[in-house]
Amino acid sequence: MDNSVELPIVLEDYPASRPSLRIAVVTETWPPEVNGVAVTLAKLVQGLSHRNHDVQLIRPRQTKTDGQLNDTNLEEVLMRGMPIPRYPELKLGLPSKKTLVKTWTLRRPDLVHIATEGPLGWSALQAAKVLKLPVTSDFRTNFQSYSKHYGVGWLRKPIVAYLRKFHNATACTMVPTNELKRTLSENGFVNLKVVSRGVDTKLFNIGRRSSQLRHSWGADEHTKVLISVGRMAPEKNLEQVLRTYESLRLIDTQLKLVMVGDGPLREQFQQRHPNIIFPGMLSQTELAAYYASSDLFVFPSQTETFGNVTLEALASGIPVLAFDCAAARDWVQHGINGWLVPENNSDGFVDQAVAIFKTPNLLEQVTFSTRQQVVHLDWDQIAEQVESVFWDAIRMK
Numbered sequence: 001m002d003n004s005v006e007l008p009i010v011l012e013d014y015p016a017s018r019p020s021l022r023i024a025v026v027t028e029t030w031p032p033e034v035n036g037v038a039v040t041l042a043k044l045v046q047g048l049s050h051r052n053h054d055v056q057l058i059r060p061r062q063t064k065t066d067g068q069l070n071d072t073n074l075e076e077v078l079m080r081g082m083p084i085p086r087y088p089e090l091k092l093g094l095p096s097k098k099t100l101v102k103t104w105t106l107r108r109p110d111l112v113h114i115a116t117e118g119p120l121g122w123s124a125l126q127a128a129k130v131l132k133l134p135v136t137s138d139f140r141t142n143f144q145s146y147s148k149h150y151g152v153g154w155l156r157k158p159i160v161a162y163l164r165k166f167h168n169a170t171a172c173t174m175v176p177t178n179e180l181k182r183t184l185s186e187n188g189f190v191n192l193k194v195v196s197r198g199v200d201t202k203l204f205n206i207g208r209r210s211s212q213l214r215h216s217w218g219a220d221e222h223t224k225v226l227i228s229v230g231r232m233a234p235e236k237n238l239e240q241v242l243r244t245y246e247s248l249r250l251i252d253t254q255l256k257l258v259m260v261g262d263g264p265l266r267e268q269f270q271q272r273h274p275n276i277i278f279p280g281m282l283s284q285t286e287l288a289a290y291y292a293s294s295d296l297f298v299f300p301s302q303t304e305t306f307g308n309v310t311l312e313a314l315a316s317g318i319p320v321l322a323f324d325c326a327a328a329r330d331w332v333q334h335g336i337n338g339w340l341v342p343e344n345n346s347d348g349f350v351d352q353a354v355a356i357f358k359t360p361n362l363l364e365q366v367t368f369s370t371r372q373q374v375v376h377l378d379w380d381q382i383a384e385q386v387e388s389v390f391w392d393a394i395r396m397k
Contacts, residue, residue: 020052020053020054021053021054021110021111021387021390021391021394022053022054022056022107022108022109022110022111023048023053023054023055023056023109023110023111023112023113023390024056024058024104024109024111024112024113024124025041025045025055025056025057025058025113025115026058026059026112026113026114026115026116026120026121026124027041027057027058027059027114027115027116027121028059028060028081028091028092028093028116028118028120028121029041029059029091029116030042030057030059030062032062033062034281035231036140036304036306036307036308036309037115037116037140037141039284039308040140040197040198040308041115041138041140043198043200043379043382044198044379044382044383044386045057045074046379047198047379047380047382047383047386048383048386048387049074050380050383051380051383051384051387053387054075055074055075056074056075056076056077056107056109057074057075057076057077058077058079058100058103058120058124059076059077059078059079059093059120060078060079060080060081060091060092060093060094060120061078061079061080061081061091062081062091077103079093079094079096079099079120080093080094080096081093081094081120082094092118092119092120093118093119093120093121093123094119094120095119095120095122095123096119096120096123097123097126097127097130100123100124100127101127101130101131104127104128104131104133105131108131108133109133110134110390110394111133111134111135111136111390111393111394112124112125112127112128112133112134112135112136113135113136113137113138113390114135114136114137114138114170115137115138115140116138116140116141117137117162117163117166117167121137121166122166125166125169125170129169132397133397134171134393134394134396134397135169135170135171135393136170136171136172136173136174136389136390136393137166137167137170137172137173137174138173138174138175139163139167139173139174139175139180139184139189139305140305140306141305160187163189164187164188164189167184167189167191168188168189168190168191170191171191171392171393171396171397172191172192172193172389172392172393173189173191173192173193174192174193174194174195174386174389175192175193175194175195175305176194176195176196176197176305176306176326176327177194177196177305177306177326177327177329177330178194178330179325179326179329179330180305180306180326181194193389195382195385195386195389196306196330196377196382196385197306197308197311197327197377197382198311198377198378198379198381198382198383199308199311199312199314199315199374199377199378199379200284200315200378200379201315201371201374201375201377201378203284203285203288204288204291204292204311204312204315204316205288205292205315205316205317205371206292206316206317206371207292208288208289208291208292208293208316209289209292209293209317210289210292210293213289213290213293214293217256217258217277218256219256222254223254223255223256224252224254224255224256224295224296224357224363225255225256225257225258225293225294225295225296226241226244226245226248226255226256226257226258226294226295226296226297226298227257227258227259227260227290227291227294227296227297227298227313227318228241228257228258228259228260228261228297228298228299228300229260229261229287229290229291229297229299229309229312229313230260230261230299230301230309231261231262231263232259232261232262232263232264232265232266232269233263233264233265234264234265235301235303236263236300236301236303237300237301237302237303238259238265238269238300240300240346240349241257241259241298241300242269242272242273242276243346243350244298244300244321244349244350244353245257245276245298247350247353247354248353248354248357251354251357251358252357256277257273257276257277258276258277258279258290258294259276259277259278260279260280260281260282260287260290261280261281262280262281266278266280287312288312288316291312291313291316291318292316292317292318294318295318295363295367296318296319296320296321296356296363297309297310297313297318297319297320297321297338298321298322298353299313299320299321299322299323299328300322300323300349301323301326302323302325302326302343302344304325304326304327305326306326306327307322307326307327307328308327310322310326310327310328310331310332311327311331311374311377313370314331314332314337314338314370314371314373314374315371315374315375316370316371317367317370317371318367318370319337319338319339319363319366319367319370320332320337320338320339320370321338321339321341321349321352321353321356322338322339322340322341323340323341323342323343323344323345323349324340324341324342324343325343328340331373331374332373333369333373335366336366336369336373337366337369337370337372337373338366338370339352339356
């Protein structure tokens, strides 16, 4: 007599058995461009491809060709683009509706996912409408919040109106936080779904801490190091980092500050603060070592839709000091793995930093708890959530 029990087959154990989708992903930024949208979207695309989906990437042609994902399920369709003012290394996709209609008529995708709302994204939305293709989108950049930092605050309402029209024309818009979902809902956006960003916990971890790297900064095992990571532009509020650093130097004259990134304000910052370390743009592997070799991540931006650098810092085992918004609100527990300061409270931000440094061994105590909060946010889990959104959009069509 056969007493064996026949166990059910789990499709997750056999990726080739899982129903696959043909997904057209449209974006106006992509590695080797270094920004949150490019980096996180590349991770998502890689995760979808690994889940047996056939991904077609639609993006502007770049001057550089390195940094592309080496994946057999990834087809790239390169479109015309033009440099973005102030950021000539980045390209803005040009209107391409006819080209996309032709491309998708020859090889029809099951779904179009639009990651950016520029001319290429709008063309993709219109082309998908012509072909009656289901469309989903991401809300990844607070362009409406950026406007006041570039002297065009009067454009905020038209920008919001355009973004609302764009995203409300899709079956679902994915947003990374409940806070952003509430804000967009209050402004008339519909069909919103919260899907967090992921973090590569194998890459970003405390094991990458390097005494050799710290030595190159002039830091020994007792020296405290602050780190800031991001584009050096007005909307990032980096003057807050500089003010905080100068206040802390009154307490700890050996304190170091590393400001990773590039942008229109970098030259000005370097001239004003020759004692600060400016390594420029870093590869992801280099960045992981920089995080892990620091002691406190300082993140003053209040214009982020998410701020993936927060997750990267926590995964790297260092606490975070940030305003109470975006990713920090969801993933930083005050006094446990970092500290949160009420929004727009610049003095409070400095005061909190001073309190941290005046409390003996506080940084070391908090560091112990940082990684546990985000270790489950691997990109495979996020890709699974996005896959579910895609299937729902297809069923609705």
